[in-house]
Amino acid sequence: MNAQDQDLQTISPELPAMFDGMKLAAVATVLYIIVRCLNLKSPTAPPDLIYQDTPLNRFLLKSCPQLTKEYIPPLLWGKSGHLQTALYGKLGRVSSPHPCGIRKYLPMQDGATSTFDLFEPLADHRTGGDITMVICPGIGNHSEKHYIRTFVDYSQREGYRCAVLNHLGALPNIELTSPRMFTYGCTWEFSAMVGYIKKAYPQTQLIVVGFSLGGNIVCKFLGENRTNQERVLCSVSVCQGYSALRAQETFLQWDQCRRFYNFLMADNMKKIILSHRDSLFAGSSTKRIEADLSRLYTSTSIMQIDDNIMRKFHGHSSLKEYYEKESCVHYIHNVNVPLLLVNSADDPLVHDSLLTIPRTLAEKKQNVVFALTLHGGHLGFFEGAVLFPQPLTWMDKVIVGYANAMCQWDKQKPPCQKSTGSPLAEGGCAEEKA
Numbered sequence: 001m002n003a004q005d006q007d008l009q010t011i012s013p014e015l016p017a018m019f020d021g022m023k024l025a026a027v028a029t030v031l032y033i034i035v036r037c038l039n040l041k042s043p044t045a046p047p048d049l050i051y052q053d054t055p056l057n058r059f060l061l062k063s064c065p066q067l068t069k070e071y072i073p074p075l076l077w078g079k080s081g082h083l084q085t086a087l088y089g090k091l092g093r094v095s096s097p098h099p100c101g102i103r104k105y106l107p108m109q110d111g112a113t114s115t116f117d118l119f120e121p122l123a124d125h126r127t128g129g130d131i132t133m134v135i136c137p138g139i140g141n142h143s144e145k146h147y148i149r150t151f152v153d154y155s156q157r158e159g160y161r162c163a164v165l166n167h168l169g170a171l172p173n174i175e176l177t178s179p180r181m182f183t184y185g186c187t188w189e190f191s192a193m194v195g196y197i198k199k200a201y202p203q204t205q206l207i208v209v210g211f212s213l214g215g216n217i218v219c220k221f222l223g224e225n226r227t228n229q230e231r232v233l234c235s236v237s238v239c240q241g242y243s244a245l246r247a248q249e250t251f252l253q254w255d256q257c258r259r260f261y262n263f264l265m266a267d268n269m270k271k272i273i274l275s276h277r278d279s280l281f282a283g284s285s286t287k288r289i290e291a292d293l294s295r296l297y298t299s300t301s302i303m304q305i306d307d308n309i310m311r312k313f314h315g316h317s318s319l320k321e322y323y324e325k326e327s328c329v330h331y332i333h334n335v336n337v338p339l340l341l342v343n344s345a346d347d348p349l350v351h352d353s354l355l356t357i358p359r360t361l362a363e364k365k366q367n368v369v370f371a372l373t374l375h376g377g378h379l380g381f382f383e384g385a386v387l388f389p390q391p392l393t394w395m396d397k398v399i400v401g402y403a404n405a406m407c408q409w410d411k412q413k414p415p416c417q418k419s420t421g422s423p424l425a426e427g428g429c430a431e432e433k434a
Helices: 003-011 014-038 055-063 081-090 146-157 188-200 213-224 244-250 255-275 286-298 302-308 310-314 319-326 352-364 394-411
Strands: 048-050 102-107 113-119 131-136 161-166 205-211 232-238 339-344 368-373
Touching: 048 352, 055 394, 081 255, 102 188, 113 188, 131 146, 131 188, 131 213, 131 394, 146 161, 146 394, 161 188, 188 205, 188 213, 205 213, 205 394, 213 232, 213 339, 232 394, 244 319, 244 352, 255 286, 255 302, 286 302, 302 310, 302 319, 310 319, 339 352, 339 394, 352 368
Parallel strands: 131 161, 131 205, 205 232, 232 339, 339 368
Antiparallel strands: 048 368, 102 113, 113 161
16 A cells, blocks of 8 residues: 555545534524524514503503514514515415405596495494494505405404505506506595595494505595594504605615615506506607606616606605605694504614604604514514414404404593594593583
């Protein structure tokens, strides 16, 4: 045996041990990345609540246990805001039901045709009252989205009538009848739906609910005019950003992959606009249409689309003006009915800096409760044990639980305080206190 063979025999026993060490290191690295990405070490906790100590809020926290109990997402993936958001975006909900409703068409003054779907209750309400949920979905959404269908079905079974706005242009099988589609803060269609419900059901009281962009619209609607709060028992806003002007800077950052989400949302908006191009660009010159479409095709962010297309529907002179006038931050302080604002700390679309708005509001106004969960992503809020989520989410349960508490509170108030649009927290009538 020569010297070279002896050297190989000396080295070879060490090679398997070295490779085993590399495998273990690779496995450890992958596990570390999985734990970090899935946020597995993050604790579960009840929502962080900001509210003032009033009889109404004490009653609420006693009557709506979802706000004070621990929110437990699915163990293996539910602590990742990205996976919660992605699952909501692709799947919508688990075992989504198919509630049966009637589509209503409302002609608008500018020639547009607004639509909403009306779903009658499937049981008597626990208070015996006639209560209608008026619901505004998220950006480009409508009554046929899975998360809306799941929430509507649950609300119907709890005794609520539901009216769901279909954002103008969002339904693929409904043609636009004017050169305009939904925008970030236009309340015209939602107002028309609420007006219809009030006229068609003169005895009903309203629960106003908005998701994401819909949360901005409903809060702006309530704050625009005091009469909009008449017959409203309470309102709930989930996962909105409150100020588009403040949000635009954070939406261009790669932190939490926000720039990527921005691109995906812009791509979806392009598809909606292009599906209605004949209606939206009717009356414009060929040169103007070509210029607008060219800018649309090259847009890679929601802000570019808003600046090139969306702001023009209402004649705003600049993107800043559009965002200023259509954000609820300038109106929400006028809302005096009980208002629940819900956000998630791991929502990849809503930057933490935007949450100073609801925090400050809840600290200043007695009618506002701000609930911030550790997990939930953007409109996810899935609940479950290890892997598979439950059909109903924490979001579904907390909205209905909050609505039930507010209905019960209203039922036990003196008659002179009912349906006034004022959240008087003390017992007794205003006249009796004078």
